Amino acid sequence: MSTQTEPANLMEAIVSLAKRRGFVFQSSEIYGGLNGFFDYGPMGVELKKNLRDCWWNDMVRRRDDIVGIETSIIMHPKVWEASGHVAGFSDPLVDCKVSKTRYRADQLFWAKVEFGTNTTSAPDAVAAHLNANDNVLGYVSALEDENITATLQSAAEGMKRKKHVQGILLPVQPRDFTEATADEVTQIPSPATGNPDLTPPRAFNMMFQTNVGAMTDASSVAYLRPETAQGMFVDFKNVVDTGRVKLPFGIAQTGKSFRNEITPRNFIFRSREFEQMEMEFFIHEDDDWAKWHRYWINWCKDWLLSIGLPASHISEYDHLKEKLAFYSKGTTDIMFKFPFGVQELWGIAARGNYDLTQHANASGKSQEIFDEATKKKFVPHVIEPAVGLDRIFLAVLASCYAEEQVTDEKGNTETRTVLRLSPRIAPVKVAVLPLLKNKEQLVARAQALYTKLKRKYPCFYDDSGAVGRRYRRQDEIGTPWCVTIDFDTIEKEGDTFTLRERDSMTQKRITETELFALLEEQVY
Numbered sequence: 115m116s117t118q119t120e121p122a123n124l125m126e127a128i129v130s131l132a133k134r135r136g137f138v139f140q141s142s143e144i145y146g147g148l149n150g151f152f153d154y155g156p157m158g159v160e161l162k163k164n165l166r167d168c169w170w171n172d173m174v175r176r177r178d179d180i181v182g183i184e185t186s187i188i189m190h191p192k193v194w195e196a197s198g199h200v201a202g203f204s205d206p207l208v209d210c211k212v213s214k215t216r217y218r219a220d221q222l223f224w225a226k227v228e229f230g231t232n233t234t235s236a237p238d239a240v241a242a243h244l245n246a247n248d249n250v251l252g253y254v255s256a257l258e259d260e261n262i263t264a265t266l267q268s269a270a271e272g273m274k275r276k277k278h279v280q281g282i283l284l285p286v287q288p289r290d291f292t293e294a295t296a297d298e299v300t301q302i303p304s305p306a307t308g309n310p311d312l313t314p315p316r317a318f319n320m321m322f323q324t325n326v327g328a329m330t331d332a333s334s335v336a337y338l339r340p341e342t343a344q345g346m347f348v349d350f351k352n353v354v355d356t357g358r359v360k361l362p363f364g365i366a367q368t369g370k371s372f373r374n375e376i377t378p379r380n381f382i383f384r385s386r387e388f389e390q391m392e393m394e395f396f397i398h399e400d401d402d403w404a405k406w407h408r409y410w411i412n413w414c415k416d417w418l419l420s421i422g423l424p425a426s427h428i429s430e431y432d433h434l435k436e437k438l439a440f441y442s443k444g445t446t447d448i449m450f451k452f453p454f455g456v457q458e459l460w461g462i463a464a465r466g467n468y469d470l471t472q473h474a475n476a477s478g479k480s481q482e483i484f485d486e487a488t489k490k491k492f493v494p495h496v497i498e499p500a501v502g503l504d505r506i507f508l509a510v511l512a513s514c515y516a517e518e519q520v521t522d523e524k525g526n527t528e529t530r531t532v533l534r535l536s537p538r539i540a541p542v543k544v545a546v547l548p549l550l551k552n553k554e555q556l557v558a559r560a561q562a563l564y565t566k567l568k569r570k571y572p573c574f575y576d577d578s579g580a581v582g583r584r585y586r587r588q589d590e591i592g593t594p595w596c597v598t599i600d601f602d603t604i605e606k607e608g609d610t611f612t613l614r615e616r617d618s619m620t621q622k623r624i625t626e627t628e629l630f631a632l633l634e635e636q637v638y
């Protein structure tokens with residue numbers, strides 16, 4: 115019998131499991147770690163590879179209209195000038211002058227603390243603490259969280275108590291730091307010190323710089339790519355000339371990107387080195403971009419379901435028209451309910467022909483395509499679904515993690531931790547367990563099965579400890595099935611094993627042929 119329970123703190127539970135079971139480690143941990151960088155352990159690297167492979171198979175190999183490429187991480191610096199990244203790939207940065215802490219201005223929220231009465235009618239005790247000529251008691255600030263309004267409201271109440279004043283506060287109106295006037299900037303407290311020690315926001319370019327070659331002067335400056343997308347634009351003509359492609363078609367790649375994020379946070383959600391999976395889908399300039407945009411939003415959502423993410427955690431967010439870049443026709447984010455709130459997982463942008471046109475102008479090389487039907491040349495338009503592999507990894511861990519209270523036949527209750535990973539992405543597909551490790555016949559049969567299985571599927575051989583313990587170890591890394599080679603296997607007819615299913619914990623007997631058929635059907 116089992117009942118599901120909620121861990122007290124899901125994020126802590128995931129980070130702890132990730133470390134304990136070899137999914138994710140802090141980078142350079144023995145030196146204290148490096149903020150915003152992570153390593154993937156033996157289980158993590160398999161899960162990540164499976165996610166990448168599923169995306170690649172579904173996006174590239176199983177389609178006739180998309181080809182893959184792999185471009186270099188360091189590209190000609192002119193690429194990043196043409197794309198607009200040198201001038202504009204920045205986040206607004208705020209410094210705390212005293213603590214030296216840095217914040218992203220759009221993640222630092224603040225509010226005026228105001229009384230419902232004006233100065234003249236306020237009781238004297240209140241008026242003494244109000245700013246001259248208005249009913250403002252002061253300012254509060256906090257870093258963005260899911261309940262920012264409640265957080266700031268309670269800080270406002272705290273301020274009222276601290277100043278020992280009576281009166282009804284107005285509900286706070288949170289705004290981010292980029293919306294503060296010069297005067298307000300001088301009054302908003304730094305979350306680090308509680309005093310108004312913040313600088314005005316300034317643009318901070320997030321590209322990592324390096325130098326190519328032995329010289330370290332301005333002429334050798336280069337950048338680690340902040341996105342993989344530009345590789346597809348810069349190689350567009352190469353693919354058209356060699357790839358036997360016809361509009362509409364896409365170019366896809368997966369690979370590392372680097373952003374010097376001001377505040378890397380939430381584990382692998384926002385890091386400084388991460389992996390992207392991006393695809394540029396080129397369409398005719400007269401084609402219906404909105405139709406293709408919707409097509410790719412739906413495709414991405416379906417794909418997330420196919421790897422086992424729950425529909426209940428997935429939603430859409432349309433960027434406001436007035437906040438879009440001038441060339442953008444529309445951007446929709448697929449949002450995911452992470453333990454720390456609903457956040458962007460996958461962005462699907464309709465970018466017009468901006469990128470190819472920029473590169474045509476900057477390089478002097480035409481990026482046009484010839485249209486046989488109209489005998490006209492034109493620059494194709496593009497729809498771009500862009501997702502972070504590490505973010506998908508985190509979404510998977512967060513939504514597949516479960517704790518259950520399990521009671522055995524003797525009435526003993528214990529907590530079972532289980533990762534309900536889809537067989538498509540589980541690092542280990544099946545574990546082979548001989549019931550006893552000192553019974554030659556059991557071991558021989560188990561080894562024979564293991565040798566055969568591992569030619570096709572990642573699997574694991576475990577003969578140490580009680581079978582129940584071995585099942586639990588596999589539950590924690592998300593192995594969908596365990597097969598136990600027991601006395602019935604060798605003594606009874608039929609050469610069957612016990613197949614134990616991870617989620618239901620049910621057991622049944624199965625032959626080798628049936629086991630391979632099950633794997634063939636579920637692992638794709």
Ligand code: ATP
Binds near residue numbers: 386
């Ligand atoms: P955000 O608003 O979260 O900074 P973004 O809109 O700048 O993201 P894009 O430039 O559209 O992100 O990048 C495409 C995808 O790459 C994002 O949807 C996200 O999944 C992933 N991504 C972006 N930045 C990071 C990061 N620092 N760490 C991990 N993944 C990231």
